Structure formats: C-alpha cells, structure tokens
Amino acid sequence: xxxxxxxxxxxxxxxxxxxxxxxxxxxxxxxxxxxxxxxxxxxxxxxxxxxxxxxxxxxxxxxxxxxxxxxxxxxxxxxxxxxxxxxxxxxxxxxxxxxxxxxxxxxxxxxxxxxxxxxxxxxxxxxxxxxxxxxxxxxxxxxxxxxxxxxxxxxxxxxxxxxxxxxxxxxxxxxxxxxxxxxxxxxxxxxxxxxxxxxxxxxxxxxxxxxxxxxxx
Amino acid sequence: xxxxxxxxxxxxxxxxxxxxxxxxxxxxxxxxxxxxxxxxxxxxxxxxxxxxxxxxxxxxxxxxxxxxxxxxxxxxxxxxxxxxxxxxxxxxxxxxxxxxxxxxxxxxxxxxxxxxxxxxxxxxxxxxxxxxxxxxxxxxxxxxxxxxxxxxxxxxxxxxxxxxxxxxxxxxxxxxxxxxxxxxxxxxxxxxxxxxxxxxxxxxxxxxxxxxxxxxxxxxxxxxxxxxxxxxxxxxxxxxxx
Numbered sequence: 113x114x115x116x117x118x119x120x121x122x123x124x125x126x127x128x129x130x131x132x133x134x135x136x137x138x139x140x141x142x143x144x145x146x147x148x149x150x151x152x153x154x155x156x157x158x159x160x161x162x163x164x165x166x167x168x169x170x171x172x173x174x175x176x177x178x179x180x181x182x183x184x185x186x187x188x189x190x191x192x193x194x195x196x197x198x199x200x201x202x203x204x205x206x207x208x209x210x211x212x213x214x215x216x217x218x219x220x221x222x223x224x225x226x227x228x229x230x231x232x233x234x235x236x237x238x239x240x241x242x243x244x245x246x247x248x249x250x251x252x253x254x255x256x257x258x259x260x261x262x263x264x265x266x267x268x269x270x271x272x273x274x275x276x277x278x279x280x281x282x283x284x285x286x287x288x289x290x291x292x293x294x295x296x297x298x299x300x301x302x303x304x305x306x307x308x309x310x311x312x313x314x315x316x317x318x319x320x321x322x323x324x325x326x327x328x329x
Numbered sequence: 330x331x332x333x334x335x336x337x338x339x340x341x342x343x344x345x346x347x348x349x350x351x352x353x354x355x356x357x358x359x360x361x362x363x364x365x366x367x368x369x370x371x372x373x374x375x376x377x378x379x380x381x382x383x384x385x386x387x388x389x390x391x392x393x394x395x396x397x398x399x400x401x402x403x404x405x406x407x408x409x410x411x412x413x414x415x416x417x418x419x420x421x422x423x424x425x426x427x428x429x430x431x432x433x434x435x436x437x438x439x440x441x442x443x444x445x446x447x448x449x450x451x452x453x454x455x456x457x458x459x460x461x462x463x464x465x466x467x468x469x470x471x472x473x474x475x476x477x478x479x480x481x482x483x484x485x486x487x488x489x490x491x492x493x494x495x496x497x498x499x500x501x502x503x504x505x506x507x508x509x510x511x512x513x514x515x516x517x518x519x520x521x522x523x524x525x526x527x528x529x530x531x532x533x534x535x536x537x538x539x540x541x542x543x544x545x546x547x548x549x550x551x552x553x554x555x556x557x558x559x560x561x562x563x564x565x566x567x568x569x570x571x
Binding site: 222224225227228229230231232233234235238242243246247250323324325326 | 379381403404405406407408410412414415416417418419420421422431432435436464465466467484
C-alpha cells in the first residue's frame, strides 16, 4: 500500500471528522452564545446558576461526559446515537468554554455605547442585539478560533462510540498493514490540513466583516 | 409652563444622598448649564431626568407629565431627549451615517432610505456629511462630537442634554464644539448642559444651576455668579476667575 493510497483511505474518515467537528462546533456556538446572552440579560440568580453549570462543565473530562451520555443514559432508557452523544458532550463542554470567551468579549464593549443606546430608548434586548452582539463577536474571534481548534482535536474521541472518523480509519489500517508511523503521521497531516481550512474560512469571514480601526487598538 | 420642571429631586445610594432635594426649571428654547465641583451630582442629575437612573423621590415634570411615575413610557420619554455624552459614545462598529440613522430606523421605524436622508440632513447641519462612510475610529474628537450631536438631533428631541461635552477634547476642538453648541443655542434648541467649562457656560447659557453636595447652591446668570463677593464655594470652584 503506497502512502497516497493510505491517504485516500483516510480521506474517507475525514468526512466524518468534518461532520463531527461542525456539529459539535455549531452546538458549542449555540450553547456558548445562549449562556453568554442569558447572563447579560438575566438577573443575578440566573447568572449564578449558569456560572455553576459552566464551572461543572469545564471541570468534567470530555471522555467521561461522552461515556455518561452514550453508555450511561441507555441505563435509564435514553438511547443517544453516536453523533448526538458527541454534540451533548464535546459540544456542551466547548459551549461552556466559549461562553467564557463571549463573556470576556462582552466586557470589552464600551459601557458608554450601551448607555448611549439606552438613553435613546433602546431596550436592553435591542441594545444587546444591535450594539453589543456585533461588537462582541468581533472581539471574540481569536477565542472562537482556539475553541474550534480544540473541538477538531477532540473529535478523535468519537471513535470510542463507533464513528468511523480519521483516527478510527487509521487504527483499522494499522491493524492490517502494521505501518503505524506512516499512517499516524498521515493523519497528523490531515488534521493539520483541516485546521488550516477552518482557519482560512474564519479569516475570510473576519476580513469580510472587518471594520477600519475596530478591535485593533 | 416650563418644558422641564424638577421638584425636590432626591437620589440616594445607600444612606448617601447624591442628589438632595434639587429643584429647577427649564423653559422651552432656554439653555441652562449645571455646574459644580466633582461629585456634586451633576451627571447623576442628567441620568435621573431621562430615567437612566431611578430617582429615589421627588418629581420631574416633562411637558407637564411626571416622568417619575412608574407607569410612564420610558422609551417615549428618552426619544424626546437627545443625550450627548462626554466620550461621544459613537457605536464603533457602525459608519457615521449608520450611527445617526440607527434610532430613526429601529425606534422611529422609518424605512432605510428615509432614515438615511434624515440622518444626512443632520450631518450636513453639523458639516459632517462628507464623513458619512467613515468609522468612528477615523474621526477626531471634535468630529466625533459633531456626529454625536447630529445623532441626538436626528430624533427631533424636545431638549438636548450635554454631559461634559468638552472635557475629552483638546483646546482647539473645545473652541470648535463651543461654537457649535452656541449655534444650536442661537437656533433656539433647548439645552441642558453639565460642564466644568466656564468658557462653554459663558457662551451657551442663559442661567447656571450651581450644585454643591447634591443641593442647588445657587441659580443665576454666570456673570452674576462670578461677581459674587466672598462666596467661598463659588470662589473655590472658579478659582478666582471673573
């Protein structure tokens, strides 16, 4: 088996890796934004409750949560398929981290601008949507890229619940060919390629929405 | 009837009265300056008047309606008061035109085109139309203040509040903004301005409300205040200027 043939076989797994990464990243973005916005709008109680949830999620090892969801929940009659199990573990944990990224980015929005919007008659929700959110997302881009990279790097755990992503394919190939160094080096290259693609996509979006003089000080 | 009538306004934080029974009136077309030492409650006063801060007690009659009433439409109240902040508070992620048109579109519900036309008129009035596509980061302090004023005027407010409009500017820009506010004053725009700036007060105001430790210490024309003999509070604030 040539190196190219190995690469082509592994590419089949890349589709799953991308699917897992995007599903978990989308879950993380929704959860992270939801938590951060609820903390902005909600009162002290809601904020305290959400901070406790975030605290717990950040402390739980990803694989443990994945096993609880995938192997534990069927014990109480809840069967969760592999991909949703990844979203409920990796997606949730990543969402908790992202909510902290967003919280920090919200804090960078000038309180004067918020006050100006409220003094014009904008409600808290409108101020959040029109003034704070568009600025916060721009401040948060570096943190979002970091977290998306983490999601990609945690995607191999999906093999433990039977999803045939790149690492799973690699393990199968090594078992039949015994060419561990080449194959694992190849998947290292593939992950790096996917990472570069993600980065390029984010940079493209960032460029499209860049504002002269904003978030550059 | 005065446009704005403040009666015995109190604002407390814990057991500290930041405003301690403030009363004054503002007539339509009048320009009034609120002065006083730092921490005397000037900015709190402005923020209570448009309910950004909740007054503890007292009454604020705006066009005869007590706006401290819990049932009052705060949103409608705020849309009748233009507020220009010390640090301009322009929205950094929006162009100059969008800064001015935003409230017209979202609050007055004007179609985009109409809102932009109206915004452009105000920018022209402030001689800032050519900067319509610029972002706040590219503007000087004086230009930013012009845009902030255009943004406030675009909503056709009954009164314009200024909170220390010159304190973030260098002397040249201060002159520019003083001239600008003076022009509004001559145009009969009703103005309530909080400032430390004696020069600004001289140029734009009919009368000065002088606050000290949360109370109205004096209300008079600026030249009369300056002419007061041996008034330790006034002397200390103005540092012997006349």
